[in-house]
Amino acid sequence: PATPFDPCHPNGERKSRDELEEEALEEACAPWLRRYMSRYAFPCEICVLLSGLALIVKCLARLNVEIGVFDDVEPWHPLFWAALCLVAVFCVVDAVMLGSVGS
Numbered sequence: 001p002a003t004p005f006d007p008c009h010p011n012g013e014r015k016s017r018d019e020l021e022e023e024a025l026e027e028a029c030a031p032w033l034r035r036y037m038s039r040y041a042f043p044c045e046i047c048v049l050l051s052g053l054a055l056i057v058k059c060l061a062r063l064n065v066e067i068g069v070f071d072d073v074e075p076w077h078p079l080f081w082a083a084l085c086l087v088a089v090f091c092v093v094d095a096v097m098l099g100s101v102g103s
Contacts, residue, residue, distance in 0.1 A: 004027075004031070005020055005021050005023045005024065006086070007020065041098050044098055045098055048091060048094045048098065051087065051090070052091050055084065055087050055088055056086075058084060059084060062080060062081075062084070
C-alpha cells in the first residue's frame with residue numbers, strides 16, 4: 001500500500017527515512033484507524049480474534065467441568081477436546097495465512 005505521506009519536500013528533495021517516520025508518528029489516530037479498518041484483511045482478522053476468544057472461553061468452561069466446579073455436569077471428553085483442537089488449528093492457520101498476506 002502507498003504511504004499517505006509525500007516522500008518529497010516542497011523543493012523536490014527526497015525526505016529521509018527519519019523524517020518520514022516522524023511524520024507517521026505525528027499523524028492523528030483517526031486517519032490511521034480508518035486506513036487500518038479499510039484493509040481487505042480486517043474482517044478476517046476480526047473473525048480470527050473472535051474464534052480465538054471463543055476457544056479460550058470454551059476451554060476454560062470445560063476445565064471448570066473437568067476439575068469439578070460444576071458437580072452436576074457430566075464430563076464429555078473425547079469429542080469436545082477433538083473439536084477444540086480442530087478450532088485451535090484453524091485459528092492458527094488463519095492467523096499464519098493472514099500474516100503472510102499482510103507482509
